[in-house]
Amino acid sequence: MRIAASVAGAAVAGLWATAAPALAAPERTCADGTCRITLTPPQLLAAAERLIGEQHFAEAKPLVEALRLAPGFKLQTRFLGGLIAARTGDYASAADAFMAILADDPRQTRVRLELAQALMALKKTASADRQLRIAQQDADLPQQIARTIRTVRDTIRSGRAxxxxxxxxxxxxxxxxxxxxxxxxxxxxxxxxxxxxxxxxxxxxxxxxxxxxxxxxxxxxxxxxxxxxxxxxxxxxxxxxxxxxxxxxxxxxxxxxxxxxxxxxxxxxxxxxxxxxxxxxxxxxxxxxxxxxxxxxxxxxxxxxxxxxxxxxxxxxxxxxxxxxxxxxxxxxxxxxxxxxxxxxxxxxxxxxxxxxxxxxxxxxxxxxxxxxxxxxxxxxxxxxxxxxxxxxxxxxxxxxxxxxxxxxxxxxxxxxxxxxxxxxxxxxxxxxxxxxxxxxxxxxxxxxxxxx
CATH class of the missing domain: 2.40.160.40 (monomeric porin ompg)
Incomplete structure (x- = not known):
């Protein structure tokens, strides 16, 4: 599983860079000793990603649920929800979330790598190998990730399948x-x-x-x-x-x-x-x-x-x-x-x-x-x-x-x-x-x- 995790970890840095232009600071208003912070959907997304990266999954979950109400963020909320499920051990829910994304858009290589990791955790090694084989076809795949995928596939094939x-x-x-x-x-x-x-x-x-x-x-x-x-x-x-x-x-x-x-x-x-x-x-x-x-x-x-x-x-x-x-x-x-x-x-x-x-x-x-x-x-x-x-x-x-x-x-x-x-x-x-x-x-x-x- 450490090998599979390294695929996903490398993918975080190389395949799904969500930070675009610098985001404006959240709007903050205070009255009668109570302060209120207003976040735009992009700020909410950035905050949820940061919390997940810091492994604060319980804190990130309500932000992801709130983001589901924002139009145009369906893919991101599905993905982040799947990440939280995977990182907290609910691999079945994570796999369902990632498969739902790929069903709509099979070109999402980063999502496919996360799905492969979840399938390996569920002992579905043949299915995981299939996802990794498809991911290998991505011409934009960084060499570091491509080498790691080859290593993972070799490990899968050498095990019981x-x-x-x-x-x-x-x-x-x-x-x-x-x-x-x-x-x-x-x-x-x-x-x-x-x-x-x-x-x-x-x-x-x-x-x-x-x-x-x-x-x-x-x-x-x-x-x-x-x-x-x-x-x-x-x-x-x-x-x-x-x-x-x-x-x-x-x-x-x-x-x-x-x-x-x-x-x-x-x-x-x-x-x-x-x-x-x-x-x-x-x-x-x-x-x-x-x-x-x-x-x-x-x-x-x-x-x-x-x-x-x-x-x-x-x-x-x-x-x-x-x-x-x-x-x-x-x-x-x-x-x-x-x-x-x-x-x-x-x-x-x-x-x-x-x-x-x-x-x-x-x-x-x-x-x-x-x-x-x-x-x-x-x-x-x-x-x-x-x-x-x-x-x-x-x-x-x-x-x-x-x-x-x-x-x-x-x-x-x-x-x-x-x-x-x-x-x-x-x-x-x-x-x-x-x-x-x-x-x-x-x-x-x-x-x-x-x-x-």
Whole structure:
């Protein structure tokens, strides 16, 4: 905590200088042995700041409460109220006050540093690290404070860190059975081609489901520069009946080795399983390795290599191996807005060659915090999949797919209901395939309440 306090202490001197031009002396009038002092709002603010700096919190509190009545001083009174709460040990109230300020104006670096200190006192180290990471993007940050922030973040990462995110809501979907967009298909029998119309069961069905996602992680130091990793990701959507219910779970465990204070590598074993329509559809067992490094104050590069054995319960022809290489470069456009981009190559080596393929593509995205508590994000992924062999019953040429995925997210952390905040996600999938049977179009909304621990 001494390290975190030094961040805030340095910030007091370097980031929030409220003393502007010299203030006029308070107006003083005396009558019948009683003197009355009249303070203007700027004088009241200066007096409250001085008392807080001298740790006279009880005396400063009524001045802050009086300042709340003055127009144009909402931010200052919120901040000073948060400071008094933090300095007197009421870290929960302090965190609420600082988060309210940042919800309206996420550019306030000084407030973000105070929030990080309060979150560390509440043992919410992962959240504190996130606030410090955003604060690092401030180009006007004095070098002394920047160095201290790096030290604090290193301390956080070397300690026990855990995360838990959960959301629950409803999911309107235009294609809950992931059906083809084709109305008919061509079937080749010998030298003859026949046109076959698809029945209603093969066509897209819309629906409204109940959805939930859970993501948890643990990083536990076990040796100098080495931490044990454990992760759990689960999600599911329930529709009326069970024919289109979709559930998935993934477990990962391994270790991370920190090469330098700003770079690390990791190795994990992975197990994943999916159920659709009440039945297990796939099981995957494999390993993944990755790494990340910080490039300056605004950029970060990461990569991941993932290799798994796939067992398909619905069709043994899909049994085999799956591997991929993924890269990501993140760049902070502003203190609170980050852009990311990266290529990927994925390969499926399956039992049946017509199902084996190579996919090459990339993703680009942007997201971050906006004023008034809004969080936004958007991404676009585009790829080309080339299959190893044709399906002679449909086409004499190997299948080719162009795949598009668009995702957007809008949330507001200023609105709270039992700690949960509203969030809306939209995902659009489009597969343009040379075999029309595999062409898919799907639009899915998720209206959820999300909580981040």
């Amino acid at each position: 855990w995360r838990l995110d959960f959301n629950i809501g409803i999911a309107p979907d235009t294609n809950i059975n992931n059906a083809t967009t084709a109305q008919s298909i061509t079937v080749l029998l010998g030298d003859q081609a026949y046109q076959a119309d698809l029945n209603e069961d093969a066509k897209a069905k819309s629906g409204l489901g109940q959805t939930a996602q859970l993501s948890a992680g643990l990083r536990l130091p076990v040796a100098p520069n080495v931490s044990a990793l454990a992760e759990l990701d689960a999600n599911g959507t329930n529709y009326g009946g069970r024919h289109f219910d979709d559930y998935a779970v993934q477990l990962a465990g391994g270790a991370e080795y920190r090469l330098t204070p700003t770079s690390s590598v990791s190795l994990e074993g992975v197990y994943a399983r999916r159920w659709y329509g009440g039945n297990a559809t796939t099981e995957q067992v494999g390993v993944r390795t990755g790494g990340q490094m910080v490039l300056g104050t605004r950029d970060r590069f990461g990569y991941q290599i993932d290799v798994r054995h796939v067992r398909a319960f619905f069709d043994r022809g899909y049994d085999g191996w799956q591997g991929g290489v993924y890269g990501t470069l993140e760049h902070a456009l502003t203190r609170t807005i980050v852009m990311s981009a990266g290529p990927f190559v994925r390969r499926d080596w399956l039992r049946e060659k017509p199902f084996s393929n190579t996919e090459i593509g990339g993703n680009v995205g942007v997201g971050g915090e906006l004023p008034y508590g809004f969080n936004v994000g958007g991404s676009l992924g585009l790829s080309r999949a080339m299959f190893d062999a044709p399906l002679p019953i449909f086409d004499l040429k190997s299948r080719r797919d162009t795949r598009l995925v668009v995702r957007t997210t809008l949330g507001n952390r200023k609105i709270r209901l039992f700690g949960f905040s509203p969030q809306v996600n939209w995902t659009y999938n489009d597969i343009d395939s040379s075999l029309k049977l595999y062409g898919i179009e799907r639009s899915r909304f998720e209206v959820t309440l999300a909580r981040y621990f």
